[in-house]
Amino acid sequence: MGRTLLRVVVLAAVVAATATLLSPPDVRAGDRFLDTDDYTRLLRVRELVEGRGWFDTTERRANWPDGDTLHWTRPMDLVLLAAVAVAAPFTDLQGGLRVAGAVVPPLLLLGIILAGTWAAKPLGDPRLWWAVPLVLLAQPALVFYARVGRADHHTLILLCFAVALGFALRGSREPGSRRWAWGLGLVCALGLWTSTEFLLPLAVFLGTGLLEWIRRGGLQGRFQRRWTLALTLGVAAALVLERGPGWRATSYDRLSWVHLLVAGLAFGVWVVADGTARAGASADGAGAERRRAAIGVGAATGAGLLLWLVAPAFFGGPMVEVTDPVVRRWLSQVPELQPRLFPADLRRMGFLLVQAGVALVLAGWLALRVRRTGGEGALVLLLVAMVVFLGVALLQVRWVTYVGVLTGPVAAAFLAWAGPSGDGLGAPPLAPRLLALGGLLLAPFVAGVVLLASTPAPATPSPTSTDRRCDGEAVADFLGPRGALGPGPWTVAAHMDLGPVLLYRTPHRVLATPYHRNREGIRAVHDLFTATDPGAAVARARQRGVDLIVVCPGRDRAWVAPDGQGRRILLDRLLDGDALPGLRELAVPETLGGQRVWSLEEGA
Numbered sequence: 001m002g003r004t005l006l007r008v009v010v011l012a013a014v015v016a017a018t019a020t021l022l023s024p025p026d027v028r029a030g031d032r033f034l035d036t037d038d039y040t041r042l043l044r045v046r047e048l049v050e051g052r053g054w055f056d057t058t059e060r061r062a063n064w065p066d067g068d069t070l071h072w073t074r075p076m077d078l079v080l081l082a083a084v085a086v087a088a089p090f091t092d093l094q095g096g097l098r099v100a101g102a103v104v105p106p107l108l109l110l111g112i113i114l115a116g117t118w119a120a121k122p123l124g125d126p127r128l129w130w131a132v133p134l135v136l137l138a139q140p141a142l143v144f145y146a147r148v149g150r151a152d153h154h155t156l157i158l159l160c161f162a163v164a165l166g167f168a169l170r171g172s173r174e175p176g177s178r179r180w181a182w183g184l185g186l187v188c189a190l191g192l193w194t195s196t197e198f199l200l201p202l203a204v205f206l207g208t209g210l211l212e213w214i215r216r217g218g219l220q221g222r223f224q225r226r227w228t229l230a231l232t233l234g235v236a237a238a239l240v241l242e243r244g245p246g247w248r249a250t251s252y253d254r255l256s257w258v259h260l261l262v263a264g265l266a267f268g269v270w271v272v273a274d275g276t277a278r279a280g281a282s283a284d285g286a287g288a289e290r291r292r293a294a295i296g297v298g299a300a301t302g303a304g305l306l307l308w309l310v311a312p313a314f315f316g317g318p319m320v321e322v323t324d325p326v327v328r329r330w331l332s333q334v335p336e337l338q339p340r341l342f343p344a345d346l347r348r349m350g351f352l353l354v355q356a357g358v359a360l361v362l363a364g365w366l367a368l369r370v371r372r373t374g375g376e377g378a379l380v381l382l383l384v385a386m387v388v389f390l391g392v393a394l395l396q397v398r399w400v401t402y403v404g405v406l407t408g409p410v411a412a413a414f415l416a417w418a419g420p421s422g423d424g425l426g427a428p429p430l431a432p433r434l435l436a437l438g439g440l441l442l443a444p445f446v447a448g449v450v451l452l453a454s455t456p457a458p459a460t461p462s463p464t465s466t467d468r469r470c471d472g473e474a475v476a477d478f479l480g481p482r483g484a485l486g487p488g489p490w491t492v493a494a495h496m497d498l499g500p501v502l503l504y505r506t507p508h509r510v511l512a513t514p515y516h517r518n519r520e521g522i523r524a525v526h527d528l529f530t531a532t533d534p535g536a537a538v539a540r541a542r543q544r545g546v547d548l549i550v551v552c553p554g555r556d557r558a559w560v561a562p563d564g565q566g567r568r569i570l571l572d573r574l575l576d577g578d579a580l581p582g583l584r585e586l587a588v589p590e591t592l593g594g595q596r597v598w599s600l601e602e603g604a
C-alpha cells in the first residue's frame with residue numbers, strides 16, 4: 001500500500017509539472033485561460049455560485065437581447081465547482097475559479113492515467129506498472145487537452161472512456177461478474193451525460209459486445225443484458241438530474257429522452273436476443289454461432305428501425321440541426337474539427353506520426369495478435385476501438401485523444417507478449433524492454449518531427465482564437481470596467497471567439513459566441529460585416545442595441561464570406577478606413593495588436 005501511494009504521488013508530480021510547463025507563462029500566472037470554452041465553462045460555474053438556477057442554462061448576455069442556451073451539461077460544472085469550494089477558504093470567487101482552471105485539468109489527466117493503468121492490468125505484466133503511464137504521457141493530444149488553464153469537459157469524457165474500457169476488458173474475461181457489468185453501464189451513462197460524443201464509444205462497446213456474444217455465447221449475453229440495464233437506469237437518472245421538469249424536450253446535441261430511448265432499445269435487444277438464444281439452444285459450434293448471429297443482427301436491426309421511426313433525426317448525428325450555412329462555414333474552420341491527421345501530403349504525414357505514430361504501430365501488432373490467437377475478447381475490443389477511433393481521427397483530429405487512451409492497454413499487452421513470460425520476443429526482464437518501449441515511442445515521433453521540419457508550413461495559416469494577433473484578453477482589458485470607455489455595460493458585435501472572453505471578464509453583452517446553437521448571434525455579426533449598404537447595416541445593429549464593433553483583420557477576413565457580386569462589404573470599408581455615417585473609430589493601445597474598435601454614434 002505504501003509503495004502504491006508513493007507511485008501515485010510521484011506520478012501526480014510528473015503530471016502536474018508536464019501540464020504546467022506546456023502552458024504559456026501568462027496562463028500559468030492565472031492571467032488568462034487557453035481556450036474560449038474555458039471562459040464559458042467557468043462563467044457557468046460562477047453563475048451557479050452567484051445563484052443561477054441549476055436548470056437555467058441560458059446565458060442572457062449572449063445573442064443579445066434574446067440570450068443563448070448552451071448544449072453543455074452539468075457534470076464538468078460539478079467538478080469545477082468542487083475545486084472552487086475547496087479553494088473558497090483561501091481566496092475569493094475569482095481566485096477560486098483560477099484555481100479550478102489550473103488544478104482540475106491535470107487532476108483529470110492523472111485520473112485518466114490511473115484508470116488506463118487499471119484497465120491494462122489484466123493484459124500486462126504487473127512488474128511493468130510504469131509502462132502505461134509512460135505511454136499515456138507520451139500522447140501529445142492527450143496531454144494538450146489537460147494543460148493548466150484548459151478547463152473544458154474533454155478530459156472528463158476521456159476519463160469516463162478510460163474507466164469504461166477497464167470495465168469492458170474485465171467483463172470480456174469475466175462475463176458472469178455483476179460488478180463489471182454495472183460499472184460499465186453506469187460509467188457509460190456518466191459519459192453520455194457529460195457529452196453526446198460518448199455515443200461513439202458506446203457504439204464500440206455495444207458492437208464488440210454483440211460480436212463477442214455471437215462468437216462465444218454463454219455468459220456473454222447475460223453480461224450485455226446487465227450492463228445495458230445499468231446504462232438505461234443511469235441515463236434515466238442523469239436525464240432527471242440534468243433536465244428536471246424539462247426532460248421531455250427533444251435535442252440531439254445534449255442529453256434528452258432520445259438518448260434514454262437509445263439505451264432502452266439496447267437493453268431490449270439483449271433481453272430479446274439472449275432470451276431467444278437460450279430458449280432454443282440446441283446446436284453446437286458453427287450452427288449455434290450462425291443462429292446467434294441471425295438473432296442478434298435481427299434484434300439490433302429491429303431496434304434501429306424503431307429508433308428511426310420515433311426519432312429519425314438521431315441518425316444525422318448531434319449536429320443534425322445545424323443547417324445555417326454561416327454557422328456551417330464557421331464550423332468548417334474550427335481547428336479540432338479538421339482532417340489534420342489525414343496523410344494528404346508529407347507535412348500531414350508528419351503530423352500523423354507525431355500524434356498517432358505509436359498507435360499505428362501498436363494497432364498493426366494487435367491485428368496480427370488477434371489473428372494468431374483466434375480473437376481473444378479483450379484484444380478484439382481493443383482492436384475494434386483502435387480502428388474506429390483512428391478512422392474518425394483522420395476525419396476530425398479531436399478524436400485522436402481516444403486513440404491516445406487506447407495506447408496504454410495495448411502497449412501493456414504488447415510488452416507482456418514481448419517479455420520472458422510471454423510467447424513473443426523473449427526479452428530479458430528490464431533493459432531490452434526499456435529499449436523496446438523507447439523505440440516504440442520515439443521512432444514514429446522522431447520520423448514525424450523530421451517530416452514536419454523538412455516540409456514548409458502553409459504560407460497563410462488560418463487565424464484561430466489562440467492567435468495573439470486576435471488577443472481577446474487585450475480587448476477585454478481595453479473594454480473592461482477599468483478601461484478607456486467606462487463601466488458600460490456595452491453591447492459588442494465581434495467575431496464569436498471574442499464573446500466568451502468578454503462575457504467572463506467584463507459586464508458587457510455580445511451577439512456571437514462560438515457555439516452552434518447561437519446561430520442568430522453568429523448570423524447577425526456575419527450579416528453586419530458582409531452588408532453592402534453600410535447605413536442599413538448600422539441601423540440594424542443599432543436596433544439590436546449594438547454599441548461597439550470589434551474587428552480582428554486576419555481572423556474576420558478568414559471567416560467572413562465576400563460578396564458574390566464583387567461589391568465592397570462593410571468589413572472592407574472598415575478596414576480600408578472609409579468614413580461611414582454613424583460609426584467612429586476609437587483610438588486603441590498597441591496591446592490590441594492590430595485589432596480595431598468602432599463605436600456606434602447615437603442619433604446618427
